[in-house]
Amino acid sequence: MASPRSLLALTATFTLLLAPLAWGEVPNAELPRARRLLESLRYAEAARALDAARAQLGNDRDTLLDILELQGVVAAMLQQPAKARAAFQTLLVLAPDRQLKGDYAPRVVTPFFEAKAWVTDQQAVLRLEAVPPAAGATSVESLSVRTPVDPLKLGRTVRFHLNENGTTWRHQTSPLQEGQASVAVKGPQVRWWVELLDERQAVLSTLGSATVPLTASPPLPPAFTPKASRAEETPALEKAPSSPWRRAAYVCLGVAVGSGAAGGYFGLRSRHARADVEGAAVNEQGLTTGLTQREAYALDDRARSNARLANILFGVAGATALAGGTFWVLGAPVQVSATPAGVVLQGELP
Known part of the structure; x- marks a missing residue:
């Protein structure tokens, strides 16, 4: 006699095996037969086997996708490009990232990529999404899903798998009306x-899964908000008008840059004039022979005057730069706010 433990294990095994049958998903014997016929290059017979496989009730999603792909391949091999394109369109509407499982001739690949381009251009990917619950409910009273995009009108019914008491699951089928x-x-x-099921109860798409289900809870009540916000009760911070200090800072900094550049120019001229005097040729007695006395005096006077002017300009540049920096700090934005204790000034350094 079998032990209670072995009977329990046998019951669990049968339950797992029969669960797909209860949900309408049954093994499809025509699909392996169609694959064998395709490998034998018996395309017409493979097409009939695939039609029989497609007509079977309750195909799961993976089986359906394999059937659609092989229908497109066989139709293309039979020189039926329109039929192949239609099968590939249905395939890619359900699984836009799907790739062909095999290396095929151009007459197969061409309608496949034409179908992929059509799905992309038409944004025709079939989607299934949950409808948000109504606001104000204290418990979950209904669940809704929708198909915002179904260009080929494939969806017919939706099979809900529900667990309301935390222990047992039940399933219920509901017709798809207006998406x-x-x-x-x-x-x-x-x-x-x-x-999401088609007219033959084949699984087109899913939302959630048996291992990772969704959880529906009543929406939270809106958070309490006081009638008057803090911003309404407290006078808004007022920015002080734009300070003229910043404009004065810009002027001073501009003068400093210009003065520094001019000082550099005159300092360079002074250096060149001094170099002409010091570099003039001299004779054995140490007397300058490369310049006349008048030229030497003129160059020396030019060097002195340019150096004096450069020093003045450098001084102006330094003074105006210092003034500009000071004005910039004094012109930092200030905010004025009223509080019960008085007026508060708030500012920040640049």
């Missing part, structure tokens, strides 16, 4: 996930 399906529930918190 939306709903189901009534009751509980403070509901765990759930859904499958």
Whole structure:
């Protein structure tokens, strides 16, 4: 006689095996047969096998995608580009990142990429999303999903998997009407996930999963907000008008730059004049022979006057730069605010 533990394990095994049957997902024997026919290059027979596989009720999503891909491949091999393109469009609407499983001739690859371009241009990817719950509810009373994009009108029903009491799961199918399906529930918190089904109960898309379900809770009440905010009760900070100190700072800094540049120019001229005098040729007695006395006096006078002017300009540049920096600090923004204790001045250094 079998032990209770072995009976429990056997029951669990049968439950796992029969769960897909309960949800409408059954093994599809036609798909492996179609693959064998395709490998044998018997394309017409493979096409009929794929049609039979597609017509079977309850295909899971992976099986459906494989059928659609092979339908496109077989139609292309049979020189039916329009049919191949239609199958690939359906495939890529459901799985836009799908790639062909194999290396095929251009007559297969071309309609595939044409279908991919169509899906991209039309933004035709089928999506399934949850509808936010109504505000003000104290418990979860209904769940809704919608398909904002379904260009090929593939969706027919939605299968909801629900856990309202935290222990057992149940499933309920609801028709898709105007792109939306709903189901009534009751509980403070509901765990759930859904499958979008076509007319043959094949799984087109899912939202959540059995291992990672969604959780629905009633929306939180709006946070309490006082009638008058702090900003309304307290007079707004007022910025002091733009200070003329900043404008004076700009002027002084501009004068400092100009004076410094002019001082550098005259200092360079003084150095060149002094170099002409000191570099003049002299004879054996040490007398200057490269310049006349008048030229030497003129160069010396030019060097002295340019040096004097350069020193004055450098002094002006330093003084105006110092003044400009001072004016800039004095012109920093100041904010004035009224408080119960008096008037507060707030400012910041640049």
